[in-house]
Amino acid sequence: MSLSESERRRFIDDGVLIRRRAVRGPLRTRATVLVDHWLRDAYDPQQLTAYTNRSFAPELEDHPDLLALYHDGPLADLVGQLLHPATCAPVSRAQIQVRLPDGAEQPVKAMHIDGVSCPHLEPSDLRTFTLIVGVVLSGSATDDAGALHYVPGGHHRMARYFAEDWTLGQTAQTPDDVDAQDGTAFTAEPGDVIVMHHLVPHRVGLNHSPEPRVMAYFRVSHAQHPDLALRALTDPWLEYPALADLARAETV
Numbered sequence: 384m385s386l387s388e389s390e391r392r393r394f395i396d397d398g399v400l401i402r403r404r405a406v407r408g409p410l411r412t413r414a415t416v417l418v419d420h421w422l423r424d425a426y427d428p429q430q431l432t433a434y435t436n437r438s439f440a441p442e443l444e445d446h447p448d449l450l451a452l453y454h455d456g457p458l459a460d461l462v463g464q465l466l467h468p469a470t471c472a473p474v475s476r477a478q479i480q481v482r483l484p485d486g487a488e489q490p491v492k493a494m495h496i497d498g499v500s501c502p503h504l505e506p507s508d509l510r511t512f513t514l515i516v517g518v519v520l521s522g523s524a525t526d527d528a529g530a531l532h533y534v535p536g537g538h539h540r541m542a543r544y545f546a547e548d549w550t551l552g553q554t555a556q557t558p559d560d561v562d563a564q565d566g567t568a569f570t571a572e573p574g575d576v577i578v579m580h581h582l583v584p585h586r587v588g589l590n591h592s593p594e595p596r597v598m599a600y601f602r603v604s605h606a607q608h609p610d611l612a613l614r615a616l617t618d619p620w621l622e623y624p625a626l627a628d629l630a631r632a633e634t635v
């Protein structure tokens with residue numbers, strides 16, 4: 384499905400693209416059942432913090448039913464259109480993030496961008512990428528049900544922050560004015576998809592609903608990301624050549 388002009392502009396302005404019911408039918412069902420079974424049979428409560436920091440169901444990260452969410456529906460093509468004419472590195476891993484209902488003592492995640500100053504990494508470790516694609520498998524219907532919260536347009540602020548105030552190795556994840564924000568909740572139904580520029584700050588909070596909120600995420604990197612990573616922190620469109628042209632045209 385083609386990206387519309389207004390979706391491109393929205394992605395430039397907000398750093399976010401939302402497609403409702405983009406993943407349907409057996410693609411979604413197979414992935415949902417797989418994670419449900421893992422939660423029932425393999426989930427180890429002792430590992431809750433490690434799962435939250437990295438991924439639930441880590442042994443399923445390359446399972447065909449999870450990778451199919453990205454490769455066999457419209458998502459790979461959608462991402463290709465955002466990065467065009469650049470290409471991306473192979474997407475070969477899924478990350479599963481579950482927000483369990485209240486009472487599970489699951490750590491919340493403060494505003495952050497992925498792979499920079501992560502509390503569970505060395506502050507000098509950079510694990511950045513180009514964009515993230517999140518697919519809702521269950522839950523997220525209300526903002527207090529463990530929904531992802533993001534700061535629309537926060538990629539512009541973060542690029543300025545990286546250019547002016549940041550040094551590699553510092554522990555603060557975002558500047559204070561970003562940290563203080565609640566963000567916009569991605570309230571969603573199963574099958575809804577969010578594509579988020581890597582520089583968009585986001586957080587997740589408590590899940591006051593009775594149902595686990597389950598998302599599958601795919602991290603996508605421009606094929607030359609290792610060479611571009613540092614500069615991409617200060618130039619949001621470095622890895623999106625066509626959007627760079629559009630963004631420039633908007634500012635003249």
Ligand SMILES: O=C(O)CCC(=O)C(=O)O
Pocket residue numbers: 435436480481482492497530531585586587598
């Ligand atoms: O749980 C989520 O949906 C988001 C998790 C997150 O922000 C992260 O894994 O970096």
